[in-house]
Amino acid sequence: MESIFSYKNPEAVHTERKKQGMVEVMKTKGKQSVEYANPPYILGEASIVGQKEGEGPLGSYFHEICNDPLMGEKTWEKAESAFVERACNLAISNAGMRREDINYLVGGDLLAQLMGTSFGVESLQIPFFGIYGACSTMGESLTLSSLLVEGEFAKSVLAVTSSHFAGAEKQFRFPLAYGNQRPAAATWTVTGSGAVIIGNESCLTGRKKTAASGNVVIRGITVGRIVDYGIQDSMNMGAAMAPAAASTIAANFRDFGVSAEDYDVIATGDLGTVGSRILCEMMEEQGMPIGKKHMDCGVQIYDLQKQDVHAGGSGCGCSAVTLTGYLLYKLRSKEYRRILFVPTGAMLSPVSFHEEMNIPGIAYGIILESR
Amino acid sequence: MKENITVRQVLDAPDQKEQQKLYNKYVKQVTPAFSCVKNTTRAFLVGGLICLLGEGLQQLFQYYDFNEKNAGYCTNLILIALAVLCTGLGWYSKLAKFAGAGSVVPITGFANSVASPAVEFRAEGQVYGIGCKIFTIAGPVILFGILASWVLGVIYWISTFF
Numbered sequence: 001m002e003s004i005f006s007y008k009n010p011e012a013v014h015t016e017r018k019k020q021g022m023v024e025v026m027k028t029k030g031k032q033s034v035e036y037a038n039p040p041y042i043l044g045e046a047s048i049v050g051q052k053e054g055e056g057p058l059g060s061y062f063h064e065i066c067n068d069p070l071m072g073e074k075t076w077e078k079a080e081s082a083f084v085e086r087a088c089n090l091a092i093s094n095a096g097m098r099r100e101d102i103n104y105l106v107g108g109d110l111l112a113q114l115m116g117t118s119f120g121v122e123s124l125q126i127p128f129f130g131i132y133g134a135c136s137t138m139g140e141s142l143t144l145s146s147l148l149v150e151g152e153f154a155k156s157v158l159a160v161t162s163s164h165f166a167g168a169e170k171q172f173r174f175p176l177a178y179g180n181q182r183p184a185a186a187t188w189t190v191t192g193s194g195a196v197i198i199g200n201e202s203c204l205t206g207r208k209k210t211a212a213s214g215n216v217v218i219r220g221i222t223v224g225r226i227v228d229y230g231i232q233d234s235m236n237m238g239a240a241m242a243p244a245a246a247s248t249i250a251a252n253f254r255d256f257g258v259s260a261e262d263y264d265v266i267a268t269g270d271l272g273t274v275g276s277r278i279l280c281e282m283m284e285e286q287g288m289p290i291g292k293k294h295m296d297c298g299v300q301i302y303d304l305q306k307q308d309v310h311a312g313g314s315g316c317g318c319s320a321v322t323l324t325g326y327l328l329y330k331l332r333s334k335e336y337r338r339i340l341f342v343p344t345g346a347m348l349s350p351v352s353f354h355e356e357m358n359i360p361g362i363a364y365g366i367i368l369e370s371r
Numbered sequence: 372m373k374e375n376i377t378v379r380q381v382l383d384a385p386d387q388k389e390q391q392k393l394y395n396k397y398v399k400q401v402t403p404a405f406s407c408v409k410n411t412t413r414a415f416l417v418g419g420l421i422c423l424l425g426e427g428l429q430q431l432f433q434y435y436d437f438n439e440k441n442a443g444y445c446t447n448l449i450l451i452a453l454a455v456l457c458t459g460l461g462w463y464s465k466l467a468k469f470a471g472a473g474s475v476v477p478i479t480g481f482a483n484s485v486a487s488p489a490v491e492f493r494a495e496g497q498v499y500g501i502g503c504k505i506f507t508i509a510g511p512v513i514l515f516g517i518l519a520s521w522v523l524g525v526i527y528w529i530s531t532f533f
Contacts, residue, residue, distance in 0.1 A: 177461055230391025
């Protein structure tokens with residue numbers, strides 16, 4: 001039978017590569033990091049947020065602000081999908097591409113069975129990976145997308161995540177109209193979706209000219225572990241995630257042999273005020289102070305005094321829209337040269353919570369550089 | 372004086388179990404909490420006002436020649452209707468944010484806990500949405516309320532033998 005594959009004899013190819021030492025050359029760096037030899041580019045990005053986020057301090061950085069929380073749909077879940085679809089389409093257009101050009105789509109959200117993403121990306125018809133990393137999903141999707149591109153399995157990949165305040169409240173907490181008090185350490189789920197297109201250099205030509213026109217690459221990644229420090233309070237997720245962020249940042253410093261001095265900013269996802277304080281103390285105690293370089297997307301996205309969000313913002317959308325709206329703008333305008341983006345996730349499910357299990361955390365580290 | 376846990380102690384914990392224990396204590400130290408006095412005062416004021424409204428309605432009905440029992444029924448009905456209306460308009464959650472227990476404990480809080488899932492889960496259909504989920508919050512209160520009254524009834528029944 002005629003082979004349908006272009007590698008007529010896969011084994012021979014493998015032996016040939018081994019002879020040239022190609023298989024032995026690993027791209028890993030340290031225990032849990034990868035340093036890219038051909039750093040994938042951020043070809044385009046989009047951030048779509050709700051009204052509250054638009055009224056926050058970062059409001060002017062977002063690409064689009066949608067004042068209707070239902071996006072003209074009938075349910076919160078459909079509304080979240082509408083956010084996803086809009087962000088994807090805008091990111092593709094900002095990258096000057098067509099959706100047929102994108103090889104894969106990697107994305108996820110907080111809703112059960114990834115409802116927001118899978119229904120939202122249906123119309124795009126791009127081969128799809130659905131992933132779950134709780135609020136760290138942007139980190140996970142950027143990691144996997146950049147691996148696909150740098151590993152030459154794809155020319156361009158779309159990474160997307162989203163969250164919706166009302167959908168998250170409905171699934172994880174109480175109905176919106178139910179009267180209860182949120183504790184001081186609670187965070188507010190961001191309504192919005194962020195999409196990023198990652199691709200190799202050959203796809204770079206089409207990007208739309210904007211005010212900030214510099215290029216941004218993903219220089220390396222650090223994959224986090226599940227870290228469990230025994231927190232069970234779902235209203236204090238910053239405390240549940242801070243040890244995971246500390247673990248990933250420490251691993252990044254160790255694997256790359258760097259310190260906070262090597263980054264302009266270390267941006268965690270949604271630790272809020274409580275988690276941020278814990279993270280900085282933990283890093284300080286381990287002899288790797290990050291206090292001066294640290295910012296938290298959850299603390300930045302809202303005006304904590306005026307917008308009544310208690311400890312800050314959270315949700316997949318929180319780090320995603322802060323990255324696509326604010327951080328990438330700062331990188332493209334060369335205000336930042338190199339940042340470590342560390343989305344954080346609390347691995348909480350309504351079932352595990354009621355079965356009195358702990359809330360472990362996870363964090364991904366992504367090194368972004370302006371070019 | 373209360374023991375002060377430092378991050379150093381958490382990081383240096385000999386095993387994971389001890390570390391989790393110490394970390395929880397440490398987190399409690401660094402997590403801000405709302406003032407108990409302020410919360411209690413607000414709850415007292417709002418809870419009291421809701422009860423005052425109830426008492427006012429009761430007196431009003433009795434003034435218009437309802438007997439005490441019927442006046443009570445009518446008062447309950449009106450309070451529940453008001454709470455459900457406020458829930459639908461999204462006002463009750465705002466009130467509760469200020470009042471806390473003051474708006475949860477009176478009968479209006481119970482009405483809110485039934486009406487709010489009905490509003491939220493309407494999108495999932497009449498049977499599987501509203502039907503199945505309307506009592507997600509109030510259900511345990513009803514179940515254990517009935518159980519408790521049954522237990523008390525048994526105790527009362529036994530006491531009649533002596």
